Amino acid sequence: MKVIKKFKLDDTTKFEKYSYIYTISIVTLIFIYNLIRFSIFEGYDADAHIAYVDFISMYLPRDFVLPLEEHTYEYFSPPIAYLFPSLVQIICRNFIESADIVKSCQPIYGKLTQVFQTILLGASIYIYSKILKKLLNKNSVYNLTFLILVSTMAVNYRSFLMIRGEPYIIFFLSLLILNIIKNKDNLWEIKAKEIISFSLIVSGVMLSRQWGALLLPALLFLTLIVKKDARLNYFKFMSYVLILFLIISMPFFLHLLNNSGSLISFNKDPSGFSFDNQPSNFYNPLNQSAFKLFTNPIRGNFDNQYFPILYSDLWGDYWGYFSFVSNPNLDSWGQNSIGGYLGRVNLFSIIPFLIFVISFFKVKSNNLNREVVFYTKYSIIFSLIGYTWFLIMYPELPSGDTIKATYMLQIFFLLAFLSAIYTDQIKHRNIKLYILLNVILLLVFSHNVMAFIVHF
Numbered sequence: 283m284k285v286i287k288k289f290k291l292d293d294t295t296k297f298e299k300y301s302y303i304y305t306i307s308i309v310t311l312i313f314i315y316n317l318i319r320f321s322i323f324e325g326y327d328a329d330a331h332i333a334y335v336d337f338i339s340m341y342l343p344r345d346f347v348l349p350l351e352e353h354t355y356e357y358f359s360p361p362i363a364y365l366f367p368s369l370v371q372i373i374c375r376n377f378i379e380s381a382d383i384v385k386s387c388q389p390i391y392g393k394l395t396q397v398f399q400t401i402l403l404g405a406s407i408y409i410y411s412k413i414l415k416k417l418l419n420k421n422s423v424y425n426l427t428f429l430i431l432v433s434t435m436a437v438n439y440r441s442f443l444m445i446r447g448e449p450y451i452i453f454f455l456s457l458l459i460l461n462i463i464k465n466k467d468n469l470w471e472i473k474a475k476e477i478i479s480f481s482l483i484v485s486g487v488m489l490s491r492q493w494g495a496l497l498l499p500a501l502l503f504l505t506l507i508v509k510k511d512a513r514l515n516y517f518k519f520m521s522y523v524l525i526l527f528l529i530i531s532m533p534f535f536l537h538l539l540n541n542s543g544s545l546i547s548f549n550k551d552p553s554g555f556s557f558d559n560q561p562s563n564f565y566n567p568l569n570q571s572a573f574k575l576f577t578n579p580i581r582g583n584f585d586n587q588y589f590p591i592l593y594s595d596l597w598g599d600y601w602g603y604f605s606f607v608s609n610p611n612l613d614s615w616g617q618n619s620i621g622g623y624l625g626r627v628n629l630f631s632i633i634p635f636l637i638f639v640i641s642f643f644k645v646k647s648n649n650l651n652r653e654v655v656f657y658t659k660y661s662i663i664f665s666l667i668g669y670t671w672f673l674i675m676y677p678e679l680p681s682g683d684t685i686k687a688t689y690m691l692q693i694f695f696l697l698a699f700l701s702a703i704y705t706d707q708i709k710h711r712n713i714k715l716y717i718l719l720n721v722i723l724l725l726v727f728s729h730n731v732m733a734f735i736v737h738f
């Protein structure tokens with residue numbers, strides 16, 4: 283009892299307070315360092331994303347023209363992620379003198395986009411924490427478990443420093459969940475302001491990256507658990523949202539249909555759905571190279587294996603965009619020296635991974651969180667199924683380089699969100715176990731820090 287009383291200081295504890303300060307301080311320092319060291323030119327498909335920005339900024343502010351396949355092989359990506367860098371490009375070209383203004387402005391809008399998206403990450407974490415405060419009946423907006431889990435996912439440090447749409451999905455998803463709670467509390471009352479707000483958020487999810495579409499079906503399934511006295515209102519509310527959503531979002535997808543023949547165009551021809559599109563190793567993580575998950579989980583060692591690559595890219599740096607590079611002209615740790623450490627990172631990360639899995643199956647619903655837990659779980663399921671379908675339809679052999687944790691940031695944020703709810707439920711039953719879990723997570727985070735830092 284004395285131990286329990288020692289940790290119960292109003293709604294939060296000294297342990298939580300100092301651990302939160304420690305984590306946020308380390309993360310802030312890492313992002314500052316990485317902002318200085320990492321260039322947008324080193325990101326996934328960087329040339330194509332930069333070409334997208336340069337194309338639409340060429341027409342702004344007088345006109346808004348979307349690129350075609352001949353302009354960039356990222357032509358199929360929705361435009362939201364490119365708006366901020368394009369605006370910076372417009373301003374830049376009016377203030378500098380150069381023989382090649384477009385190229386001279388690229389490093390400027392690149393760095394400012396990195397700063398902007400880092401702020402976006404901070405805002406997203408704050409909104410998710412605000413949601414957890416409401417769901418968990420807390421006095422403080424800070425949520426230690428959520429912060430540690432998000433901070434331990436190495437993929438976040440890379441993804442938010444690249445010009446990509448996934449960071450925007452994370453931001454709009456946080457607003458979507460917040461609005462589900464708000465409207466649920468109001469029994470989905472039909473108000474123009476709320477309908478317009480919800481429609482803009484859903485459209486933001488969809489127009490950030492096509493993966494956002496995988497977060498929308500759960501809204502339909504939510505009808506199954508909405509309170510009976512609010513079910514008709516929910517149906518009407520979502521009908522209005524759907525109409526506005528189509529008005530806002532469809533022009534982009536009709537553009538794709540008109541210019542490339544498909545609403546869900548991609549820069550590669552689909553193979554047609556067949557499980558035979560992928561070799562057996564893609565589906566089976568327990569094969570002869572599986573032991574490398576904890577000894578040398580780097581590029582080339584898993585040959586298009588789904589789980590090992592995704593796991594290694596989530597907690598470590600399988601593809602080598604931060605920790606090592608194949609280019610001998612760039613100074614980095616190198617593939618020969620980093621593998622052992624990243625293997626230990628994967629080993630330590632079994633702990634947060636198990637918390638993800640257990641939380642998904644064990645988190646309990648109540649009157650406060652029922653709709654949100656339902657939506658979160660089904661969004662994870664639909665996202666996983668949709669992403670797997672994509673990998674089967676568009677196999678990238680032999681490397682499997684479309685297996686990247688960045689593409690499914692939404693799954694991992696939602697798992698961290700569920701884990702924060704579950705560990706809080708543990709806290710109310712056994713505070714010592716709650717403290718122990720967070721101490722272990724802090725140790726994992728501290729051990730994995732070098733995987734979050736740019737080494738070249």
